[in-house]
Amino acid sequence: MHVPFEIRHFLDRAVTVYGDRIGFVDEPVQPAAPWTDLTYARIGELARAQAAALDGMGVGFGERVAIVSHNSARLLTSFFGVAGHGRVLVPVNFRLSTEEISYIVEDSGASVLLLDPEVAERLGDVPCARTIVLGEDGDREMLAFGADPAPWEPDEEATATLNYTSGTTARPKGVELTHRNIWVNAVTFAMHVGAGDRDVYLHTLPMFHANGWGMPFAMSGVGARHVVLRQVDGAEILRRVDEHGVTILCAAPAVVNAVLTAAADWDGEIPGRGRVRIVVAGAPPPTATIARVETELGWEFLQIYGLTETSPLLTVNRRRAEWDDLDPQQRAAKLGRAGAPALGVTIGLAPDGEVLARSNVVLKRYHGKPEETAETLRDGWFHTGDGGRIDDDGYLAISDRRKDVIITGGENVSSIEVEDTLAHHPAVAEVAVIGVPDEKWGETIKALVVLAPGAAATEAELIEHCKSRLARYKAPTSVEFRDELDRTATGKVQKFKLRAAYWDGRERQVN
Structure with missing residues (x-):
């Protein structure tokens, strides 16, 4: 039997198993009226209503819907309401300039543009057939309750999201990730970080970054609670960890540094000691920083490596039982590497030391760029553009960046x-x-x-x-x-x- 992978599986399971559970805690202070304390059943209703509204607008399956938004429940829901119902979601970095965002909207072919109120004035003139500002007024246009969305015939090779990434060209490239790419990434990510229904996930990572690394899907599938953080601040992260009982978050090294700085001024016991796992990617942090996460915060440090083109998980580095007797600095040296291949990933090295990968998480193609696609996927490998080494224990360490x-x-x-x-x-x-x-x-x-x-x-x-x-x-x-x-x-x-x-x-x- 072959049942196609589709990203709606993650929300469908949450609705079935954890429908009455509070699934999403939205940012309480934001320009759009927050969707506060939503149960998974309600998120399911909102996603279906969004899909039905797209039907009413004449947005067909496979069409692009771009969204420029800070972290919010509306953005998170759109992964399921748009991409989960046969369209292609284009999550755009809100920090980009108007010209850059205009290029992405045009290049992607988006027929609908959803804008966070905070960027609406700046981006109001971005050309698009239909623009909707997120919020109470926008909800009336974006949501159609009482109508069943048109059925989509699942196709795991269909593009689910189109994520733009800065690469070696002056213009960003659109990375087409399929339902299969995202499904495999989310399941293996959840397995490697040990996610479960007792977890509380804090969205410090922007959801536009490689679909929040897949956490909107992974955490929904296991019934964890999502807590939305709109703007990164070290002290605010500690407060949210304390208030909501956060157990896991993802972060770039700069965010780790912000938390460590805030912890130095924190009054009392550091929240989450012995409970929080922090998953770090973006660049390998210094081993001194890794050791401080363990000794000063009392949090578990995990490092992953990947790219937008790989959904993104390629390797994961998590503390092993064999390292328990090491002192924090020795353990940090082990954890400072990119990690061992994730389940289903094969890592290799080209003769010049470039890191190569082969996996079900590798992109379908670059949108509208067949030559770049062929170059990146040549010889049956994805070429990362990063240089590295593979140690005797199979762990990858990144040594330099071959791409510009x-x-x-x-x-x-x-x-x-x-x-x-x-x-x-x-x-x-x-x-x-x-x-x-x-x-x-x-x-x-x-x-x-x-x-x-x-x-x-x-x-x-x-x-x-x-x-x-x-x-x-x-x-x-x-x-x-x-x-x-x-x-x-x-x-x-x-x-x-x-x-x-x-x-x-x-x-x-x-x-």
Whole structure:
């Protein structure tokens, strides 16, 4: 018997088994009226009502619905109401500029655009056939209660979400993830972190990031409680852990640092000691940070590695029984690696050290980019663009980033995109953008600039030039003026040489 995987399975199970349980606790303070303390049965009703409303709008199966929103119950519900009923959800990073979001909406072919009220004024002119502002007024347009949604014939190879990621091109690429990709990722993720119906999951991770790494599906499927956090703040995370009995959260290293900073000023016992698991990804944090999570917070540290293109789970590193007798620093050294392959994942290395992967979680394709798809999936492997090593125990460690991608505060930034923006400044003759180590953000963006003959520009001027054209987190934090840039005999900029001075003495070329 073959039953197609579909992401609606996760909510259907929650409705059947845990229908009367409070499933979602929305952000209490937000521009849209919160959907407070929703049972799983109510979330099921809301998802069906959203699907029925799309029927009424004439949005057919396979059509795109884009959503630009902070973390909220409406965004979480849309994974099921849109993608769970045969359409394609396009979750968009709300921190992007208007121009960047306009490109994504156009490139994806979205016929409906859902906007959080906080971004509605800024993005109101983004072209789309239909735009709905989330909130009480928008609910009347977005929800059609009393009507049964049109039945969708499940197809596990159908695209469920279209997630845009900054890669090696100036424009972001749309990653098509199928129902099968998402289903397998969610189930294996839940297994590896030991998720169950007693868990309380705090959404510190933006849900637009690789579909919140799959946690909206995984945690719903096991009947865990979702607690929505709209804006990351270290002290607020500790308060939510205390108030709601949080047991698990996902975070970039910068969020871990924010929690550790807040914990230093916390009055009394740190909430969640001996109870919380924190799953970290985005870039490998320093081993000192890992040890502090254990000793200062009393939380369990887990590290994963993956990409938007892999749904994202490729490897997982969790404390093993064999490591129990190690001291915190020794254990942190073990946990500082990307981890062992997740169930169903095969990891390999290309001759040049690039990390390769093969799994059911690997993307279907890049939307509208057959050449890039073929290049990334060549020879039967997904090419990550990251360099690494595989230790004797089978654990992967990431050593450097082969692609021109900088990860700052958990956000992917295409260095080519920043270079292109700076190159449009009249004073800039040449530019190379690299990532350099930073204690708070892991990496920050540095621009190495050669000015045009006779031209003048200041560091502040060039940074502001970028901020006015890109999402602010993509702008360089520093600019260094050079007489020339290191190049090969054929004229190609040698970024590994440009990076070397800033990473000297470090074992890994990522932070």
